[in-house]
Amino acid sequence: MRAIIAVALFAAVAALVAVAEPALTAQEKKDKKDQKPQQKFDPPKVQKPDAATMKTIIEKTDELRKTVATLKEKKIPDDVLVEVEVYLKAAENIVRFDEWFTANSGKWALTTLDQGLARAKQAEGGKAVWRDAPGKWVLRAYRSVIDRSIQPYAVLLPPDFGKDSKKKWRLDIVLHGRDSSLTEAKFIATHNGNAPKDLEYVQLEAYGRGNNAYRWAGEEDVFEAFDDFELSARHMVDTNRIVLRGFSMGGAGTWHLGLHHPHQFCVIGPGAGFTTTHGYIANLPKQLPDYQEKCLHIYDAVDYAENAFNVPIVAYSGEIDAQKKAADNIEALLKNFKEPHKFTHLVAPGLAHQMPKQWQEKAETEYRKYATTGRNPKPERIRFVTYTPRYSWCDWLRVEALDKTYQKAMVDATRNKGAITIKTENVRALFLFPPEDVLHTVTIDGQTIALRDPKLGSAKLNKIDGKWSEGNTNRLGVLIKGRRSGPIDDAFTGSFRVVKPTTAGFSTSGDHFANASITQFSTLWDKYFRGQLQVVQADRYDPSEGNIVLFGDPKSNPVIAKVLPKLPITWTTEKLVVNGVEYDPKIHTPVLIYPNPDESKRYIVINSGHTFKEADLKGTNALLYPRLGDWAVIKPTPTAKDPAAYEVVAAGLFDENWQFPKK
Numbered sequence: 001m002r003a004i005i006a007v008a009l010f011a012a013v014a015a016l017v018a019v020a021e022p023a024l025t026a027q028e029k030k031d032k033k034d035q036k037p038q039q040k041f042d043p044p045k046v047q048k049p050d051a052a053t054m055k056t057i058i059e060k061t062d063e064l065r066k067t068v069a070t071l072k073e074k075k076i077p078d079d080v081l082v083e084v085e086v087y088l089k090a091a092e093n094i095v096r097f098d099e100w101f102t103a104n105s106g107k108w109a110l111t112t113l114d115q116g117l118a119r120a121k122q123a124e125g126g127k128a129v130w131r132d133a134p135g136k137w138v139l140r141a142y143r144s145v146i147d148r149s150i151q152p153y154a155v156l157l158p159p160d161f162g163k164d165s166k167k168k169w170r171l172d173i174v175l176h177g178r179d180s181s182l183t184e185a186k187f188i189a190t191h192n193g194n195a196p197k198d199l200e201y202v203q204l205e206a207y208g209r210g211n212n213a214y215r216w217a218g219e220e221d222v223f224e225a226f227d228d229f230e231l232s233a234r235h236m237v238d239t240n241r242i243v244l245r246g247f248s249m250g251g252a253g254t255w256h257l258g259l260h261h262p263h264q265f266c267v268i269g270p271g272a273g274f275t276t277t278h279g280y281i282a283n284l285p286k287q288l289p290d291y292q293e294k295c296l297h298i299y300d301a302v303d304y305a306e307n308a309f310n311v312p313i314v315a316y317s318g319e320i321d322a323q324k325k326a327a328d329n330i331e332a333l334l335k336n337f338k339e340p341h342k343f344t345h346l347v348a349p350g351l352a353h354q355m356p357k358q359w360q361e362k363a364e365t366e367y368r369k370y371a372t373t374g375r376n377p378k379p380e381r382i383r384f385v386t387y388t389p390r391y392s393w394c395d396w397l398r399v400e401a402l403d404k405t406y407q408k409a410m411v412d413a414t415r416n417k418g419a420i421t422i423k424t425e426n427v428r429a430l431f432l433f434p435p436e437d438v439l440h441t442v443t444i445d446g447q448t449i450a451l452r453d454p455k456l457g458s459a460k461l462n463k464i465d466g467k468w469s470e471g472n473t474n475r476l477g478v479l480i481k482g483r484r485s486g487p488i489d490d491a492f493t494g495s496f497r498v499v500k501p502t503t504a505g506f507s508t509s510g511d512h513f514a515n516a517s518i519t520q521f522s523t524l525w526d527k528y529f530r531g532q533l534q535v536v537q538a539d540r541y542d543p544s545e546g547n548i549v550l551f552g553d554p555k556s557n558p559v560i561a562k563v564l565p566k567l568p569i570t571w572t573t574e575k576l577v578v579n580g581v582e583y584d585p586k587i588h589t590p591v592l593i594y595p596n597p598d599e600s601k602r603y604i605v606i607n608s609g610h611t612f613k614e615a616d617l618k619g620t621n622a623l624l625y626p627r628l629g630d631w632a633v634i635k636p637t638p639t640a641k642d643p644a645a646y647e648v649v650a651a652g653l654f655d656e657n658w659q660f661p662k663k
Contacts, residue, residue: 041618043180046098049106060113061091067120080128086141086152087116090184101181108189135159137191142228145495146217149531152184153225154191156203168238170201170371175246175253178211202237204229209530213621214253215299217529220493240374243367245269247355249621255301260391262310267370269363271316271355272323275301275330280622291629291652294406295487297387305333309383310394312342314366318351339383378435381414389483400429400473401482429462429473444468479595479658486630488593488611491603495546497536505556506573507586513636514551516643521609528617543599550606563604566597568659578633579660592631595658629653
């Protein structure tokens with residue numbers, strides 16, 4: 001991470017501070033522009049502190065651990081306690097992961113511990129008095145809904161914040177760039193110091209659970225951090241004046257979050273980054289398996305470019321930066337987009353992967369054009385594009401289900417005095433909640449529907465056999481892919497629990513694979529998503545607590561046995577039948593995600609954590625796309641190096657009714 005350098009600063013961890021490069025010839029510029037990114041992501045060589053420093057770190061960590069325990073005994077409110085515990089987590093992590101990536105790592109660990117001990121004393125009164133610090137960086141933290149882990153974020157308040165209790169401030173959410181030496185301790189130690197005297201907005205920097213381009217749990221981190229801050233900001237932030245910005249990996253995150261959630265921001269400011277998977281990952285096959293290709297539509301921001309209708313874009317690129325392609329992709333698509341939109345592309349002549357101060361200031365000038373007045377919270381017209389109900393909400397409408405997931409869907413809705421006119425493409429169900437108190441009629445795809453209760457001010461619509469009618473999706477009469485639409489990796493963006501096997505299963509090899517898979521999932525989640533799995537015993541299974549991840553087979557895991565009769569597979573000691581094909585259960589294992597039969601608003605997952613592996617987490621963030629879709633049959637192929645290795649025998653996506661597609 002980095003210290004403050006100027007107003008309107010892009011978060012650019014791992015980005016170089018600007019230094020002008022020698023002039024290049026036209027051909028050299030073209031060659032550099034055309035080359036694919038070949039970035040190195042391995043962390044720096046470990047530079048462990050000397051013995052005396054390590055002794056001090058261990059002693060102070062133990063002191064802070066005991067102090068936190070004392071605060072817990074005093075029943076300090078959790079929202080206060082968590083902002084002390086975050087320092088303990090940071091100190092423990094840097095030691096147990098051996099993350100001494102720079103010469104400053106030891107100093108950062110000590111800074112973290114000293115700040116934690118000082119804050120613990122402040123917390124004894126039960127109040128987070130450190131939050132009231134205008135003009136300074138303040139470390140904040142929350143306990144994530146996903147896994148109950150403690151996640152840090154940092155807030156910088158303007159010097160005048162709080163002086164006028166009626167004033168509402170602009171908020172800039174800033175996404176950091178990729179930093180292979182990033183740790184919680186570094187994040188804490190490098191977010192200190194004072195704000196510029198003329199700072200005119202609140203700045204929130206998300207940790208994002210590390211380096212994942214704000215995908216999966218990293219995406220949720222941004223919104224959880226914002227929600228936590230807003231809860232304590234005394235309603236002094238103007239939610240219609242939120243700027244989202246970032247550079248490099250932060251630029252990729254800005255493209256992604258801004259275009260998937262366009263109604264949340266008054267303007268987005270992506271710098272560099274990437275907006276596609278193909279064309280960015282070097283040596284990626286031109287055609288992936290169908291179930292993988294379709295899942296690229298989840299995160300490829302270019303597919304959502306038309307959502308520029310709902311949010312202005314101010315993009316920045318260095319002229320010879322290979323990552324200029326991110327903005328070029330969006331710009332090319334918008335050239336043929338006839339609807340109103342605002343797209344500005346600032347290009348710095350002769351510059352590569354950097355954003356100097358003067359270009360930060362130019363970007364800020366553009367942001368102000370939209371951030372000064374803010375976005376209209378009650379637009380008369382919405383035109384929203386999505387490829388999955390995972391991204392379904394824009395202002396006063398929500399897409400509840402699609403005709404075909406991972407194909408382009410569009411809703412164009414206009415409201416006028418209690419009436420709404422809508423045109424849809426590839427949409428199966430909608431929820432409307434316009435700002436009017438009364439909603440009389442909806443005309444959708446040429447069909448007019450008089451609503452049964454106009455005073456309700458909202459409407460649920462669904463389409464059966466091409467005809468729209470009022471009513472929720474239950475009228476469709478089948479289990480549908482709505483906001484719970486898969487794939488397997490989607491289960492780990494919300495609250496989830498893990499249930500381990502309780503006894504021996506169908507085969508010794510299957511038991512070994514289940515245990516190895518749990519260990520691998522736990523290790524990767526801990527190291528790369530900075531949390532620990534929440535494990536519950538089978539006899540304490542509660543489907544209302546969140547998504548349930550089950551490892552084992554119907555013999556070894558009683559929860560699998562319980563839900564199995566309602567799953568679209570057959571799984572016994574003698575046979576495994578998946579998608580109409582029979583497999584030997586002694587050497588094959590099913591993997592899938594499915595609506596929990598005991599709680600349809602939650603998932604169950606069988607025998608899988610994230611479907612990408614450690615090599616992908618170590619590589620470019622664009623590699624974090626789903627590998628198995630909704631279901632798979634795998635054949636364990638354990639090795640000494642990877643006990644959880646497997647071969648994919650079959651894999652695919654369920655249809656819109658959570659069934660295997662008809663052949």
